[in-house]
Amino acid sequence: MLAVRSLTKLFGSFAACNGIDLDIKSGEIHALLGENGAGKSTLVKMLFGVLAPTSGQILWKGESVRIPSPGAARRIGIGMVFQHFSLFEALTVAENIALSLSPGISLSKVAEEASRLSHLYGLPLDPNAHVADLSVGERQRIEIVRALLQNPELIILDEPTSVLTPQEADRLFETLAKLKAEGRSVLYISHRLEEVQRICDRATVLRHGKVTGACDPRKETPASLARMMVGSDVASVSAAGTNTKGDVLLEAKHLTVPSRTPFAVALKNVCLKVRSGEVLAIAGVAGNGQGELFDALSGEYPVADPAAVSIRGKAAGNLGITARRLMGAGFVPEERHGHAAVTTLPLSDNLVLARSQSDRKTFLAGGLLGIIRQAVVRIASTRISEAMDVRKSGENPAAGSLSGGNLQKYIVGRELDRQPAVLIVNQPTWGVDAGAASRIRQALVDLAKSGSAVLVISQDLDEIFEVATEIAVISEGRLSDAYPAHDLTREKIGLLMGGMYGKTEGEVAHAH
Amino acid sequence: MRIELEKRANPSTLYSIVSPFLALALTVVAGGIMFALLGKDPGSALYSFFIEPLLDVWSLHEIAIKAAPLILIGAGLSVCYRSNNWNIGAEGQFIAGAIAGAIVPVVFHDWHSPLVLPLMLIFGIIGGALYAAIPAFLKAHMNTNEILTSLMLVYIAQLFLDWLVRGPWRSPDAYNFPVTRDFAPEAILPELIASGRANLGFALAIVAAVGLWIMMRYTLKGFEITVLGQSERAGRFAGFSSKRMIWFSMLLSGGLAGLAGIAEVSGTIGKLQPVISPGYGFTAIIVAFLGRLNPLGIIAAGLFLALTYVGGEAVQLTLSVSDKVTRVFQGLLLFFVLSCDTLIQYKIRLVFSRLGQSNEGGAH
Numbered sequence: 001m002l003a004v005r006s007l008t009k010l011f012g013s014f015a016a017c018n019g020i021d022l023d024i025k026s027g028e029i030h031a032l033l034g035e036n037g038a039g040k041s042t043l044v045k046m047l048f049g050v051l052a053p054t055s056g057q058i059l060w061k062g063e064s065v066r067i068p069s070p071g072a073a074r075r076i077g078i079g080m081v082f083q084h085f086s087l088f089e090a091l092t093v094a095e096n097i098a099l100s101l102s103p104g105i106s107l108s109k110v111a112e113e114a115s116r117l118s119h120l121y122g123l124p125l126d127p128n129a130h131v132a133d134l135s136v137g138e139r140q141r142i143e144i145v146r147a148l149l150q151n152p153e154l155i156i157l158d159e160p161t162s163v164l165t166p167q168e169a170d171r172l173f174e175t176l177a178k179l180k181a182e183g184r185s186v187l188y189i190s191h192r193l194e195e196v197q198r199i200c201d202r203a204t205v206l207r208h209g210k211v212t213g214a215c216d217p218r219k220e221t222p223a224s225l226a227r228m229m230v231g232s233d234v235a236s237v238s239a240a241g242t243n244t245k246g247d248v249l250l251e252a253k254h255l256t257v258p259s260r261t262p263f264a265v266a267l268k269n270v271c272l273k274v275r276s277g278e279v280l281a282i283a284g285v286a287g288n289g290q291g292e293l294f295d296a297l298s299g300e301y302p303v304a305d306p307a308a309v310s311i312r313g314k315a316a317g318n319l320g321i322t323a324r325r326l327m328g329a330g331f332v333p334e335e336r337h338g339h340a341a342v343t344t345l346p347l348s349d350n351l352v353l354a355r356s357q358s359d360r361k362t363f364l365a366g367g368l369l370g371i372i373r374q375a376v377v378r379i380a381s382t383r384i385s386e387a388m389d390v391r392k393s394g395e396n397p398a399a400g401s402l403s404g405g406n407l408q409k410y411i412v413g414r415e416l417d418r419q420p421a422v423l424i425v426n427q428p429t430w431g432v433d434a435g436a437a438s439r440i441r442q443a444l445v446d447l448a449k450s451g452s453a454v455l456v457i458s459q460d461l462d463e464i465f466e467v468a469t470e471i472a473v474i475s476e477g478r479l480s481d482a483y484p485a486h487d488l489t490r491e492k493i494g495l496l497m498g499g500m501y502g503k504t505e506g507e508v509a510h511a512h
Numbered sequence: 513m514r515i516e517l518e519k520r521a522n523p524s525t526l527y528s529i530v531s532p533f534l535a536l537a538l539t540v541v542a543g544g545i546m547f548a549l550l551g552k553d554p555g556s557a558l559y560s561f562f563i564e565p566l567l568d569v570w571s572l573h574e575i576a577i578k579a580a581p582l583i584l585i586g587a588g589l590s591v592c593y594r595s596n597n598w599n600i601g602a603e604g605q606f607i608a609g610a611i612a613g614a615i616v617p618v619v620f621h622d623w624h625s626p627l628v629l630p631l632m633l634i635f636g637i638i639g640g641a642l643y644a645a646i647p648a649f650l651k652a653h654m655n656t657n658e659i660l661t662s663l664m665l666v667y668i669a670q671l672f673l674d675w676l677v678r679g680p681w682r683s684p685d686a687y688n689f690p691v692t693r694d695f696a697p698e699a700i701l702p703e704l705i706a707s708g709r710a711n712l713g714f715a716l717a718i719v720a721a722v723g724l725w726i727m728m729r730y731t732l733k734g735f736e737i738t739v740l741g742q743s744e745r746a747g748r749f750a751g752f753s754s755k756r757m758i759w760f761s762m763l764l765s766g767g768l769a770g771l772a773g774i775a776e777v778s779g780t781i782g783k784l785q786p787v788i789s790p791g792y793g794f795t796a797i798i799v800a801f802l803g804r805l806n807p808l809g810i811i812a813a814g815l816f817l818a819l820t821y822v823g824g825e826a827v828q829l830t831l832s833v834s835d836k837v838t839r840v841f842q843g844l845l846l847f848f849v850l851s852c853d854t855l856i857q858y859k860i861r862l863v864f865s866r867l868g869q870s871n872e873g874g875a876h
Contacts, residue, residue: 012521300748322751331749338743345738353739353750356732370732401522 001026001185002047002078002154007056009042016042018209019056024154029176029186031196031217034206035229035433040189043206044156047187048080049073079147080156085139087131094127097146117148121175136287137168144175155179156187161195162459165285166494173199191229193222207231230434237441237466246276247313249453250297250329250422255308255317257296265289267296270479272472274422274453279444280482281468282457283493289477290457291334294426297455298331299324311422325358330420332412334427334457336404340411343400347392347410348374348381350399354414380417388413389439405436412440416447423447426457441467461490473497517858527855532802532809534855535848536816542844552831560830561823561841571826573708575818577780580713581606581772581792583814586799587721587807588768591728592761594805596741599762601647601662602769603793604669605640609770610777611673612639614784617699618681618692628698632774640770641763643669648762652755658762666793674786681784692784701779711779713772718811720768725807737761769793790821791839798846801853817842 004022008015017039024030034040045051047058049067057064060076067073073080087096094111101110111127118125123141131139140160147155157176161169176186176199190196196203197217205213205228213228250273257267267289274280284290295301297309299321308317311327321331331354333339341350352363352372362380365371378396385392388409392402399407408429415423428444429437445467448454457474458464464471465485472482473496480496540562544554565571585602592599599605613636616628647661674690683693701711728734740747740757747754777788799817803809824838 014521298749320751321749325751333749335745339745339749342739342742342746344742349735352732352735353746356735357751364732367731369727369734371730372732372735374730398522 001061002187003059003062004043004047005057005059007043007046007058008054009039009046009051010054015209017046017053020206020209020211022204022211024185024187025202026153026185027180027183028201029180029188029199031200031203032187032189032206033191033193033196033203033225033229035191038206038229039209040206041158042209044080044158044187044189047073048078048156074150074152077151077153078156079150079152079154081140081143081147081158081160083158083160083162085143087139087142089132090130092128092130093125093134093142096131096142097127097149100146101149113149114145118145121145121148121178122171123175136163136285137165140164140172152184154185154187156189158189159191160188161190161192163286165497166461166490169195193217193225196225197222205229226434237438237445245278246451248273248275249312250274250424250455251310252297253307253310254305255293255296255303257292257301257303259292260301265292265477267292267477270474270477272455272479272482274455274470276421276451276453277448278469279448279454279456279467280470280472281464281485282455282472282474282479283461283464283497284457284459284474285497286459288475288497290426290459290474292477293474293479294331294333294424294457297424298329298333322357325355328421330354330415330418330423332415332423332425332428334430336407336411337400341399341407344398346396346398347385347402348377348396350410351377351381351384351414355418358418384410384413384417387417388443403433405432408432409436409440412443416443419450420447420452422453422455424455424457427460428456428458429460429463437463461493464493513862513864516861516863517854518861519858520856523856527852528804531852531855532804532813532849535802535845535852538848538852539841539845542848543841546837546840547831547833550833552833557827557831557833560826561837562819564826565819565822570708571822573710574822575815576704576710576714577818578792578821579814579818580711580717580779581776581789582796582799582817583717583721583811584713584772584775585765585769585793585796586803586810586814587717587724588765589796589800590803590805590807590810591724591737592765593800594728594741595737595757595761596744597651597758597761598659599644599647599662599765600659600797601644601664601666601793602765602796603789603791604662604666605643605766605769606773606776606789606793607666607669607673608643609636609640609767609773610784610788611669611676611773612636612642612770613774614681614692614695614777617695617778618784621693621696624696624698626698628696629701629778632699632778633771636770636774637767638770640773641767643770644762644766645759648759648766651762652758658758673784673788677784677786683783690786694783695778699778700782701775709780711775713775713779716771716775717814720771721807721811728807769796795821795842798842798849801846802849817845820845 002024004020006019006021007017008019009017020043032040042051046053049069049072058067065076094107094114097114098105098107098110114127123145125138125141125145160172164172179186188200200217203215203217204211207229217225252270252272255267255270259266265288270293272280296303299319302320303317306315306317310316311324311329314327316324316327337343342353356363363373363377365373381396390406390410392406412428425444428440441463444454444456456467468485470482471485471488473480473493475497540558544558547554547557565575585606589599589602613632615635616632643665646665647658650656650661651658677692678690681692683691701713704710704712704714736752739750740752740754744754777784781788795817799810799813803813820838820841824835827833827837828835
């Protein structure tokens with residue numbers, strides 16, 4: 001149906017896609033695999049007319065076509081569901097759908113058609129609901145229905161399950177199977193190997209902008225797929241094991257935080273305990289209060305009740321992040337750029353960023369305004385880079401010039417270098433290549449083994465099962481009890497993720 | 513044909529150095545065109561604008577006098593702008609500092625002591641800082657926009673000064689002219705060297721600029737300013753408070769503007785009058801940007817902008833053009849500085865073909 005011949009996209013001298021060949025047959029679900037930065041998004045943006053290829057050919061049903069715009073892509077029968085939705089929260093489902101259609105179609109007709117399609121494909125959706133009230137999964141359905149209304153023959157889905165619970169993902173897979181049965185093709189972009197093996201007929205693997213393999217994913221093992229993606233074997237993490245557990249080093253007691261903005265999630269009565277030697281992992285779908293929990297535990301936004309958070313047995317709820325660092329805690333936030341690091345500043349300055357007070361005696365030479373000992377900071381920065389195998393250009397480059405994985409290794413290494421008694425990490429390997437991810441996970445496990453308490457907030461269940469000794473699930477700002485990692489399965493976590501507190505009961509029931 | 517701006521992967525080091533000079537060159541070219549349109553010979557006009565003031569000792573002194581407030585205010589503003597706080601009201605803080613400092617020689621004119629001058633300078637700093645504290649408080653606690661509040665306070669300060677010199681502070685021996693009594697000799701900022709009028713204000717400006725440069729370059733405080741200016745969230749992660757930074761940067765820039773104000777009335781004018789500044793507080797914004805928000809660069813930029821004041825007066829005399837020429841030059845300069853700075857982050861590409869084809873893609 002769609003063929004791509006030696007398609008190349010250059011950004012300056014950098015080849016984001018380099019001579020890509022790809023064939024999609026009608027009625028197949030075709031996976032596009034690759035790490036972050038492998039060129040997946042660039043490729044599909046060219047197919048959908050968002051980017052213009054530098055050279056190469058796109059063949060649609062055997063004929064060479066030029067796709068200058070998304071409108072043109074839709075006209076020839078290509079639909080796309082982006083990873084980031086483009087919906088107006090204040091409008092209803094039907095209004096949002098109507099916006100993408102040609103003007104002059106009445107709203108009631110759109111609503112009718114949308115609800116017909118949503119029933120046909122098992123995507124329950126109320127056309128009159130306001131988008132602001134809908135869950136992420138429901139919002140994704142709007143995007144899918146919007147794409148289906150154009151009656152496309154090829155649908156491109158960009159990382160569709162990254163925002164879904166396992167149960168929501170199962171439903172999406174049923175929809176995809178229906179589409180396939182009708183003879184439509186699906187181009188499915190993911191880096192989740194298990195999913196790809198489950199639903200895709202064929203897979204094309206990209207690495208550094210080039211095709212490194214085309215295969216039937218069902219005949220491969222996760223390890224062999226990973227090797228194609230990464231280009232080498234990925235070290236497996238040796239788990240924390242069953243250490244003798246020590247004192248409680250981090251504790252939250254009835255931590256309740258109202259939401260700061262209308263779009264934030266309120267934390268409701270969160271209780272948790274992390275002992276020395278433990279890795280407590282908090283699973284959950286994005287946007288269920290993970291960021292807010294990190295803010296409250298790190299002290300970036302302290303709470304009124306001192307007893308709500310305690311670090312090494314001392315009440316810290318009302319203390320700021322500096323005081324909590326001085327009590328022996330270290331923090332790694334989710335966002336690298338502009339939160340954990342200032343991208344325009346060199347690595348050594350980014351070391352001062354996190355440790356100006358905890359290492360005051362070493363890094364500062366005193367004085368009213370605090371003179372920074374640049375030479376000492378640089379030596380420490382080099383030590384961290386070596387310990388974590390941070391690959392960089394030059395001795396002390398700007399943080400923004402490092403790849404995501406290398407910057408994350410530096411940010412984690414910056415805390416590990418202090419040997420913190422408590423480490424709180426939000427999404428430790430989000431958007432990080434597999435090699436760096438396994439290195440970071442191993443470092444977290446090793447820190448726990450050496451007697452620290454580690455709290456990992458993550459959306460990645462593979463990661464959680466690799467590092468955790470205990471697992472809890474966050475949903476709508478509530479935290480479940482923690483269970484020993486070996487007692488939990490993905491299905492159980494999925495049930496907890498879907499929300500055990502009423503609002504989304506329907507979905508939980510469906511899953512049974 | 514259309515012009516496309518393409519973001520560079522890394523900021524260009526070449527252009528970050530070349531940009532101010534390119535802006536200067538473009539300003540001179542545009543200024544030449546302006547003189548030509550006014551019917552004056554551009555060559556001789558530009559000569560008397562930019563070169564002549566550099567040839568006489570007295571005009572060099574005039575440049576130093578005018579550069580002093582520009583550097584003092586500009587250096588303070590650079591710290592403020594680096595921390596992402598946009599104090600546009602330095603002109604008002606300049607006036608507030610002048611008024612506060614003048615309390616000593618005007619209200620207590622019978623008191624003679626070597627302490628008068630130091631007290632005046634301290635009062636000037638406090639006056640400017642307090643006046644900047646108003647927008648600082650409003651931003652830190654009421655979340656108002658400091659650009660608007662600080663700017664509006666300029667007009668209040670100007671009118672307050674006007675009222676003061678016409679009303680309660682009017683000199684009894686000035687034949688009803690709206691001025692205060694002349695400052696006593698011990699309330700006058702001494703001259704720097706014997707050859708001319710340039711006063712201690714210039715030395716204060718250099719010391720302040722170098723001090724701030726050291727702070728920005730070597731200290732944790734400077735680091736805090738840079739971090740909070742780049743990313744408030746990263747600053748919070750580091751344990752820095754953006755609220756305290758609002759206070760710090762506004763009070764610092766306000767205090768320096770106030771010091772510039774009292775130095776100006778004490779060193780140059782010798783009394784208060786309805787208008788004490790030819791717009792130093794606004795011109796200092798240009799100085800801050802032309803100097804790349806770097807206090808050392810600001811010394812050079814301040815001297816250059818002072819030249820535009822002196823040169824503007826020169827062409828006014830020799831060519832009888834309007835005194836607004838200075839303002840036009842300064843405006844042109846700011847315009848070209850800001851546009852040339854675009855080249856640091858972006859490449860310019862001229863695209864001749866494919867008109868309108870990929871426009872549609874941008875909307876999705």
